[in-house]
Amino acid sequence: MIYDFSQIEPKWQKFWQEKGIFRAKMDYTRKKFYCLEMFPYPSGRIHMGHVRNYTIGDVVARYKRICGFNVLHPMGFDAFGQPAENAAIKNNSDPKDWTYKCMDWMKVELKRMGFSYDWERELATCDPEYYRFNQWIFLKMMERGLAYKKASSVNWCPSCETTLANEEVIYGGCWRCHTPVLQKDLEQWYLKITQYQDALLEDLAQLKHWSDRVIAMQYNWIGRSSGVEIYFRLENSDTIIPVFTTRADTIFGATYIVLAPEHKIIEKIKDKILNIKEVSGYIENAKKKTRLERIEKDKSGIELKGIKSVNPVNNEIIPVFIADYVLMEYGTGAIMAVPTHDQRDFIFAKEHNLPMRIVIQPGLDDESILSVDSMTEAHEGIGYLVNSGQFDGSRNYPAKEKIAQWMEKKSIGKITTNWRLKDWLISRQRYWGTPIPVIYCLKCGVVGVPYEDLPVKLPEKIKITGEGGSPLSKVEEFTNVKCPKCKGHARRETDTMATFIDSSWYFLRFCSPRFSEAPFDKNEAAYWMPVDQYIGGIEHAILHLLYSRFYTKFLKDLGLASVDEPFNKLLTQGMVLKDGEVMSKSKGNIVDPDGIIKKYGADTLRLFILFAAPPETELEWNDTAIDGSFKFLMRVWRLLEKADDKAPSLELLRRLHSTIKKVTEDMEGGFKFNTAISSIMELVNEIYKADAANKDVLKALVILLSPFVPHIAEEMWHSLGEKESVTCASWPEFNPEFLKLDKAALVIQINGKVRDKIEVEVDIGKELLKDLVLSREIVKKWLEGKPIKNFVVVPNKLVNIVI
């Protein structure tokens, strides 16, 4: 009887599907468990990253199911996006055809892995029945002022010919193609995620089962900082320039102010700027620079000649500069410069030969006194205030609050909170996405498409060239519409939504994927949500999770969702590496899962991936080590030949029950699959050693194995005489009676070093133990009459004699 996985695996996959074992139904009498893995983008074939992600998820789902939970474990496709469009341009084909072909391929591969999905809940975000609710939610946001159109300077990728959200700009480049991003003035749709900034930040505290790493990433991204907006007036004018600072304690040291080149005030005061030509030149130049260039360059800048400002705390007349190191998108787009206590200002002041004044002395004794002439860098640390009027002598950090309050009282400043998080730009000049459901009418203005007209369907079979902006703008029958209000001539919006929208609520849709009246059925979602265990890559730690949290909060406010946070536990799995590097086509180090399945079967692949490393850490692919996983399964398989009804030895039962205990603890305490599997391997070794494979012991072994390697487990389960699926069995409980021992192997240490071992009765008294230990020959030799300073006993574990 050989282990023929190629016959076994399809057989049970078919069996599970025909019996509908993984179909999920709402049942208030049972405890639910919603297990979700981040759904894939249909790029063609599944890769090892997918296999790892979905194997981890499948083990969780199968384990919870066998523990008696009512498990929801769905799968679908994040089907809109640019690769499909690019493929269409390249092959002169249709994005829809390409996408559906890819999904079909991937589905075959996912099924071949034996994942326990409820395929009846499958969804694809490019399906009009799905994206109509992207539009539905968008209209609800529009009604509440959360979706709005705004003209502004936006991130523009010249290669993709589309706008990008701040979140999609990675180190000055496009997140997709890494092309340096430019700034462009455009009218675009935004979602007001900032409406939820407080909740998004505060509710992070609820997410006790998320890693510190992800929490920190979200926290930093939202980026709340409290400080003061200080009003600097221009000399001989009523014009006020507000400036944001977190360092109000340094205000008396502000010796000039600096504006971002894009600052609106410049246009208003340009007649008074004496060197306007040079200033305009500088601004033009700054606009042309990519963000990367602005960051890398030294601190360039130019003074606005003829313009002076007034420091409101001491009425000092100070110069005004523009410089591209000041960012328009953060704070007020203007800063007060304190060169003595801010390193960037220090460099700038040195370069432009600007005045400095020390307002914080690190210590008041002679050696630590700073002087402007001898300073080589800014003093950003703590100290005592000087040159600061009535605040002289206070410690600078406690003075911060006092100064802020004083400024507020004098109406020269306002205590404010500044956020790094900006509203979400969602307009994309692309075809393969959700059309934004808006119509522009000359008479009525911006009009939302009426709900009964949804979905606004993407026109099919259109020509996509990849040139000249939005493909939809060239489709006359799409753009040319009647105004829903006045029935007059109107034009349809031709931009599509960012694809992160699609994945921001799919977990809710999975609760009732065929529901047609709303994005999802309230009651179903109330039962299944939140997702109990979410599993995916760390690359989605910021954007996808933040947007999903935002959508969930909005949908709760709409009265649809029942939870504040969508994902209770989050597991971010590590990447799969080959030769220390991430697998990628360009590096040519791809291992194709399909080839592995053909050679070893899905169970071996699953086992190797789970055994080789804990789920969160990186996994180094090893072509020879996978052989070991295969051999282990064959070794398990051969146990069938040994199956008998002889009573198992007490020793074997002990091992069985300690394995049950260990595996259960590993599953409950953070999914330590690698150590769970290694303890099962020890059990198998023990059965071989005992050379007696009692059927009940084997059945327990098979159940323990079933979440990891479901096909071989199912086959063995039936071979052992069972008729139902092993997935319907119940998880074994360990019997503590078997774990009790009457003898304990004690380690004898002398001065903390192991010198001897002794077997004694469990819970032996200290005095009796001491006599026993001291009578040992080895112990006597080491002691050699030296006095014992201390005799430490750790019950049933060790003794340590200190001499």
Place this chain on the structure above:
RNA sequence: GGGCAAGUGGUGGAAUGGCAUACACGAAGGACUUAAAAUCCUUUGGCUGUAAGGUCGUGAGGGUUCGACUCCCUCCUUGCCCACCA
């Protein structure tokens, strides 16, 4: 510059205050075989020793403790995230 991880045999990794290297992979030797594969058995951190044993050893240095891979402090290295964020 800020934040979060991590650093253990030839390799993946185990041990979260109590026998460092479980479980595997690889390697070496042996059994079975005409042979190979498969399977089974033995060995496998360094140094030292015929052996018993001794001794060193978890990135480096200090500390706490009867006892530290584990806790604390300082530093080094690597990975990831953010970053002229005022």
